[in-house]
Amino acid sequence: MKFYQSRVEQLANHLREGIGRGEYSSPLPSVRDWSARLGAAHSTLVSAIRILKRDGLVRTQPRQGIHLVRRMNIRKSFRQPPLIRWLVYGRKYQESVAYAEILTVLGQRLAPHGIRLDLEICSATRLKAIQREGPRHDQILVLPSFPRESQELFSNFEKSALVLGHPFPGIRLPYITVDVFGALRHAVWLLVRRGFSRISVVISRQSHQPIEERFRRACMEPSPPIHGDVVRVPEEILEQNIALRRLAGRVTGRHAFIVISPIPVAHLMMALMQRRLDVPQQVAAVGMNTASSDVRTVPLVPYYPYPIERFTKAVCKAAVQYFDRGALPPLKSVIPLRVVLPPR
Numbered sequence: 001m002k003f004y005q006s007r008v009e010q011l012a013n014h015l016r017e018g019i020g021r022g023e024y025s026s027p028l029p030s031v032r033d034w035s036a037r038l039g040a041a042h043s044t045l046v047s048a049i050r051i052l053k054r055d056g057l058v059r060t061q062p063r064q065g066i067h068l069v070r071r072m073n074i075r076k077s078f079r080q081p082p083l084i085r086w087l088v089y090g091r092k093y094q095e096s097v098a099y100a101e102i103l104t105v106l107g108q109r110l111a112p113h114g115i116r117l118d119l120e121i122c123s124a125t126r127l128k129a130i131q132r133e134g135p136r137h138d139q140i141l142v143l144p145s146f147p148r149e150s151q152e153l154f155s156n157f158e159k160s161a162l163v164l165g166h167p168f169p170g171i172r173l174p175y176i177t178v179d180v181f182g183a184l185r186h187a188v189w190l191l192v193r194r195g196f197s198r199i200s201v202v203i204s205r206q207s208h209q210p211i212e213e214r215f216r217r218a219c220m221e222p223s224p225p226i227h228g229d230v231v232r233v234p235e236e237i238l239e240q241n242i243a244l245r246r247l248a249g250r251v252t253g254r255h256a257f258i259v260i261s262p263i264p265v266a267h268l269m270m271a272l273m274q275r276r277l278d279v280p281q282q283v284a285a286v287g288m289n290t291a292s293s294d295v296r297t298v299p300l301v302p303y304y305p306y307p308i309e310r311f312t313k314a315v316c317k318a319a320v321q322y323f324d325r326g327a328l329p330p331l332k333s334v335i336p337l338r339v340v341l342p343p344r
Contacts, residue, residue: 007040008047008051016108019112024068027066027067029066031045031049049066055109055316080138082114082319082323083115083140084118084142084319085140086119086144087141087146089123102306103119105309113319131153131154135157139160140161140318140323141157141160141162142315143163144164145207146163146165147208151167151171152171155173159328161173162328163177165209166209174332175331177334178306178311178335179335179336179337180260182337183304184258185218186339187258187288187302188215188226188258190302191258191286196256196284198226198228198256199228199256200228200231200257201229201231201257201259202233202257202263202268205233211230233263235263240263240267241267244270248268248275248277251277254282257283258288261289261290261294261306265294265295270297280299287301289306289337291305300343302339302341304337305338307335307336307338314331
């Protein structure tokens with residue numbers, strides 16, 4: 001998780017907010033004049049403008065200066081600002097704080113476009129009520145980690161609902177997902193090269209991803225195949241710690257673990273070290289789809305961070321297109337995960 005921002009990011013956020021409030025108009029000042037007015041270094045402003053250009057807020061052309069990107073007029077018919085409704089199902093609010101950083105960054109991206117973001121904690125009854133309201137041209141529904149029956153509930157919202165993760169077979173909703181399965185296969189080979197022939201994947205009991213099949217397939221690729229198993233543990237913190245201590249108590253011989261968010265790899269590392277196991281020689285762990293704050297362990301572990309910047313950019317781009325054109329693009333976006341290795 002980011003606990004601070006660079007000067008470039010701070011300036012980009014300041015300019016985003018100003019654009020969102022309508023404080024700027026085209027053409028924007030030259031970089032020299034603008035940096036003098038803002039009291040910012042020339043190079044800092046240039047880098048901040050690159051971020052705004054990447055986010056689709058400004059365009060630059062040689063000899064024509066910097067201009068705001070004009071939007072279509074479809075939003076003039078909205079009675080209130082357009083809204084993204086991020087629906088969370090089957091989890092307590094305190095367990096949803098894992099979304100905090102994603103929602104913060106996404107909110108910053110959406111604000112200059114005049115798009116609001118709202119997190120809703122829903123029961124099955126509430127989801128049915130939202131479904132009965134029907135699609136709305138001034139709202140997008142975001143469906144993260146929904147079980148099949150909940151995805152099916154919104155299967156006729158193909159132009160106004162966005163799945164985070166993979167839709168279940170037969171459900172044709174646009175989606176944005178991260179490539180957990182590709183990273184899982186990569187992590188298996190990473191641990192095999194370190195000499196581990198037994199690997200367990202630790203996931204949440206509430207996970208709906210078909211991890212088992214993909215993981216067992218990855219375990220069959222090395223020669224000879226390795227022993228792999230999937231361990232599901234609770235998300236509730238006290239029950240989770242008990243389950244992880246029991247898991248650590250069953251370790252014999254050399255054993256590696258791949259821990260997938262929202263289960264923090266640091267919690268497993270603590271359980272392993274409380275058993276006085278030799279980390280990382282006898283046992284090793286890899287964090288996946290995680291925030292950097294969840295892998296602050298000693299020794300450091302390899303991890304695949306959640307691609308927040310690329311993910312929020314993809315969601316923002318889809319939202320802007322929907323509210324400007326009236327329909328979501330036929331998205332099938334898969335964002336790769338890249339490994340971060342501890343320094344040797």
